[in-house]
Amino acid sequence: MLKIENLHASVGDKEILRGINLEVKAGEVHAIMGPNGSGKSTLASVLAGNEKFTVTEGKVTFLGENMLELPIEDRARKGLFLGFQYPVEIPGVTMANFMKIAVNEKRKYNGQQPLTAAEFLKMMREKSAIVELDSKLTARAVNEGFSGGEKKKNEIFQMAMLEPKLSILDETDSGLDIDALRIVATGVTRLKTEDNATVVITHYQRLLDYIVPDYVHVLYKGRIIYSGDKSLALKLEKEGYDWLINDYKE
Amino acid sequence: MTFEELIVSGALCPFKGGVIDSSVDTSLPLIALNIKTLKVDVAANKQVRLVVAYTESCQAVVEINIAPNSSLELVEVYLADSYANITVNQAENSQCKSLVALLSSSNTTYTYSMQGRNAENTFDALFIASGSEHATLNLNTRHLVSDCRSNSLVKGISAGRATGEFHGLVYVAPDAQRTDAQQQNRNIELDNSHIVALPQLEIYADDVRCSHGSTVGYSDAEAIFYMRQRGISEADARRLQIEGFVQDVVSRCNMEPVCALVHQAVSDKLSKI
Numbered sequence: 019m020l021k022i023e024n025l026h027a028s029v030g031d032k033e034i035l036r037g038i039n040l041e042v043k044a045g046e047v048h049a050i051m052g053p054n055g056s057g058k059s060t061l062a063s064v065l066a067g068n069e070k071f072t073v074t075e076g077k078v079t080f081l082g083e084n085m086l087e088l089p090i091e092d093r094a095r096k097g098l099f100l101g102f103q104y105p106v107e108i109p110g111v112t113m114a115n116f117m118k119i120a121v122n123e124k125r126k127y128n129g130q131q132p133l134t135a136a137e138f139l140k141m142m143r144e145k146s147a148i149v150e151l152d153s154k155l156t157a158r159a160v161n162e163g164f165s166g167g168e169k170k171k172n173e174i175f176q177m178a179m180l181e182p183k184l185s186i187l188d189e190t191d192s193g194l195d196i197d198a199l200r201i202v203a204t205g206v207t208r209l210k211t212e213d214n215a216t217v218v219i220t221h222y223q224r225l226l227d228y229i230v231p232d233y234v235h236v237l238y239k240g241r242i243i244y245s246g247d248k249s250l251a252l253k254l255e256k257e258g259y260d261w262l263i264n265d266y267k268e
Numbered sequence: 269m270t271f272e273e274l275i276v277s278g279a280l281c282p283f284k285g286g287v288i289d290s291s292v293d294t295s296l297p298l299i300a301l302n303i304k305t306l307k308v309d310v311a312a313n314k315q316v317r318l319v320v321a322y323t324e325s326c327q328a329v330v331e332i333n334i335a336p337n338s339s340l341e342l343v344e345v346y347l348a349d350s351y352a353n354i355t356v357n358q359a360e361n362s363q364c365k366s367l368v369a370l371l372s373s374s375n376t377t378y379t380y381s382m383q384g385r386n387a388e389n390t391f392d393a394l395f396i397a398s399g400s401e402h403a404t405l406n407l408n409t410r411h412l413v414s415d416c417r418s419n420s421l422v423k424g425i426s427a428g429r430a431t432g433e434f435h436g437l438v439y440v441a442p443d444a445q446r447t448d449a450q451q452q453n454r455n456i457e458l459d460n461s462h463i464v465a466l467p468q469l470e471i472y473a474d475d476v477r478c479s480h481g482s483t484v485g486y487s488d489a490e491a492i493f494y495m496r497q498r499g500i501s502e503a504d505a506r507r508l509q510i511e512g513f514v515q516d517v518v519s520r521c522n523m524e525p526v527c528a529l530v531h532q533a534v535s536d537k538l539s540k541i
Contacts, residue, residue, distance in 0.1 A: 066497050094499040106494040110512025119508070120498040127499070159512065176498065 019044050019215050020065075020184055025076035026240075027064045033074070034060045036240035042184065045212045049226055049251060050219045052237035053259050058219045059103060061237070062188040066100040067093050081183065094120075095127035097183030101173040101190045108160040113172070114142065116160050117179050124180060145178035149205040167198035174205040185209075186217045191225040203228030223255035238263050269529055271301055271321050271345075279525050280319060288316050297343075297523055300330075308332040310340055317341045319526050322350040322374070330354040336384060339363040343526050347533060349373040358416075360384025367521045368393035369530050371537045373401040379408040382416040391420040394517045394534065397430035397461070398541045404433040409451065411444040414473075420451040423517050425510065426461035427541035433464040438480060442472040453482040456513055458541065510538055 020042040027035040034057045042048055050058055064071050065078065067090035078085045085093055108116070121141070122132040133141065146153050149171040161169050170190055177185055187206065191199055206216065206229050218229055226234075226248060234250040235242045236259065244250070244262050254262075274280045283298035289311035297317035300306050302324045310316050312335040320330060325348045334340050336359045344354070349372050358364055362384065370376060370393065380389050389409060397403040403426075409418045418438070426432040438449045455463040467482040488509060495505035518534055521527040 066493075068493055089502075090493065090496040091499050091501050094497050100497050102494065102497075106488075106491045108491050108495070108509065108512055110515030111508050116495070116498070116500075116508070119500050119504060120495075123499040123501065123504075180498065 019081060021077075021079040022065075023077045023079075025061075025064070025078060026074045027060060027071045028074055029060075029071050034071070034240055035064060038076070038237075038240070038242060040235065040242060042215045042217060044183075044215055046233070047210070047216045047218070047229060047231045049229075049231035049234045049248075050217060050237055050242075051221065051234060051251065051254060053263070056237045057240040058237050059188055060240075062100055062186045062217075062219060065093075065186060066090065066098065091123070092127070094180075095124045099177050099180055099182035099185045101170075101177060101185065101187035103188040103190075103192060105161045105164075105169040105173055107162045107164075109162050111160050113156040113158060113160055117142065117156075117176065120176075121179055141179065146175055148178050148208055149174045150201050151175045166193045167195065170194055170198065170202050171205070174202050174209075178205070178209055181209075182214065184215050184217070186219070188219045189221065190218070191220055191222060199225065200228065223251045226251045236262055238266055269525075269532065271299060271319070271323060271529065274525060274529070275299060275301070283318070287311060288314055290314075297526060302326050304328050306330045306332075310334045310338045312336050312338055314338045315341075317343075317523055319343045319345070319523070320354075321345040321347070322352070322372075323347045326350045326352070328352040332356045334358045334362040334364060337361045340365070341523055342366040343521060343523055343530065344368045344376075345526075345530060345533060346370045346372045346374045346376065350376070352376040353379075355379045356381070358382045358384065358387040358389065361386045363388045363390075365390040366392065367517075367523075367530070368395075368405070369518075369534060370395035370403050370405055371533055373397070373403060375402075375404040375406075377406040377408070379410065380418070381410040381412055382418070383412050385413050385415045387413075387416045389416070389418040389420075391418070391422075392517050392520045393420075393422045394424070394514055395422075395432055395434070396425045396427075396514075396534070396537050396541070397432040398427040398537070399430060400428065401430045402433075403430070405435070407434070407436045407451075409436075409438045409449065411438070411440045411447040411449060411473075413441070414443060414445040414447065416444065417448040418450070421517060422451075422453045423514060424453070424455040424463055424465075425458070425513070425538075425541070426455070426463050427458040429460050431462045431464065434466065434482075436467045436480070436482075438469050438471075438478060440469075440471040440473050440476055440478065444473045445475040447473060447476040447478065449476070449478045451480040453480075454513075455482075455484045456510070457484055457486060507538065510541070511535075514538070 025038040
């Protein structure tokens, strides 16, 4: 589904990604871990197409297409979803309106008719239940005045609405209390199918108790330096990164 | 839909000024369309809804006096380049609620004087200047006696090579104790345009609650990225962001059927920036 080959990316003169290689297949869950500043969020942003970063080398193939040539919105419409670490507030734009445009743009791109108002409302109701999101929030402006937990639930709600092929969740667990973490993680698990894939970026093993990964990768200084199965996350939790990164320190 | 059509359909009642007392039917909103001189006296205990609109270039002087215990709801729309001077004098226990949509190269000055105690003034305004337009909104909110309240929200957008100016003054006279005056100004500057914002407070009383604030921002790149990541096109994302910015001002209009027209005029204007 997603194939990243030798991906390099910079912000200004600073190279942050220094040769990422990763392949994600349908039905898989990958976890990306690593110390602060290793490039995890940059990788998510670059895949989504954030223009703050410049791709200097490498290739990314998504569902058979060269993804780096697609504009941000087409990557999304094709089925790429980024769960933001810091969801953005958009004053004056209601969640319902925002989602209606997003869902119908995606449908149009994929040759489907737009949803009727009734179909859309039904979908909103069903999907907000998955993350126990208060339905009143859909009448409010996007993320405006939402609590930290509500913002993260709202990300997963949007993921449920857009039914992506590949979801990249950037520290969706940060800033969540135990209950919100359980709700968000359970939501992600419920959305899991054989046809979609998930990449979770996290600092903490506890998220992986709910969202069980098939692979765990350690990102350090812009490269994946080690990959393993879910037991790697437990080992990292216990022993830290030192045993892995010592060889790479400059 | 136009103002002319609303008049013809009987939804608005044409008005050329004068005393509005019990002999005047105020069940429908009154409208003064492209009128150069308008003098209005709202008699005591009257509730009046008035629309002042400029669809042709105009130099206008408007003077409104609101008698005790009366209220005026004023909607002003500038669709053609105009120069206007609006003075509103409020007696005790009166209320004045204004909504201004300045959508052309106009220069307009509003002076509200609260001359009687317990008067209340609400002012919501939006100015949008695009192309090579120059829109200027001057607001003087004058608390001349004690126990009056004012609340102003002015939002501005400039685009293209346009200039948008806001000059806001809250004046509190020496004896105007227990004044509550709030003034907020928010602006977005796009392209190569300019915003000039000059909020001022002049306070001569000591027992007052006054605040003012003014900001000039740019298009929020993070918000645009967020929307595009959800599959919304860049053009739609920009439009949503700007519409969202003006939403709170526009939504404060509740004088139907004029609001629909104001909404439409604002959307039309935004679609051109």
